[in-house]
Amino acid sequence: MPIPNGEKILADYLRTVDGVPRVVNKTPEDQTDPWVRLTLLGAPSETEPVDHLIRFMFQVDVFSGVSGGRPEANVLGIAVRDAAKSMVGQTEDAVTSRVDCIGDASASDADFTPHREYRTQTYYIWMH
Numbered sequence: 632m633p634i635p636n637g638e639k640i641l642a643d644y645l646r647t648v649d650g651v652p653r654v655v656n657k658t659p660e661d662q663t664d665p666w667v668r669l670t671l672l673g674a675p676s677e678t679e680p681v682d683h684l685i686r687f688m689f690q691v692d693v694f695s696g697v698s699g700g701r702p703e704a705n706v707l708g709i710a711v712r713d714a715a716k717s718m719v720g721q722t723e724d725a726v727t728s729r730v731d732c733i734g735d736a737s738a739s740d741a742d743f744t745p746h747r748e749y750r751t752q753t754y755y756i757w758m759h
Contacts, residue, residue: 635725635758637687638671639657644718645669648713662743665699665707668707672753675757684728684757691715694749701737701748708735708750715754725758 638656645654645667652665659666672686695703701706712735718727734753739746 634674634685636640637674637685637725637756637758638669640722640724640727640758641687641689641715641718643667643710644722645714648710648714648717651714652705652707662694662747663697663726665696665703666694667707667711668694679681684759687756687758689754689756691752691754692749693752694747697745699748703728704748704750706738711750712752713757715752718756726754729755729757731755 641663641671642654645651652667653659654667656669658668670690671687672690674685691711693704693708695701695707712732716730716732718730720727732752732754736751738749738751740749
């Protein structure tokens, strides 16, 4: 059984949802507007035997825009969490059976000028 490309499936799905900012897999050069950065933390390897359901683990960082601050990060974080939780069902490339948000924290990143507020969310997503 081929393993679905969970990162692509999640990114493509989030890009279709109103209220979710641009979705990227690395910090964008233009950081004026808000963005969502996806990081795949865990998935089976191509050679690992898998059961019917395949569990992926993602970190999803939801950054505010330049002037949005914590209020914008919080609103966008809610939009992303609601979108991810509604992903259960058939997509073009897989069936998503379950989505669990196992962590959702506010953070501030002083490495940006001006510093940026964001939500960091951790998900388990089961697909087949």
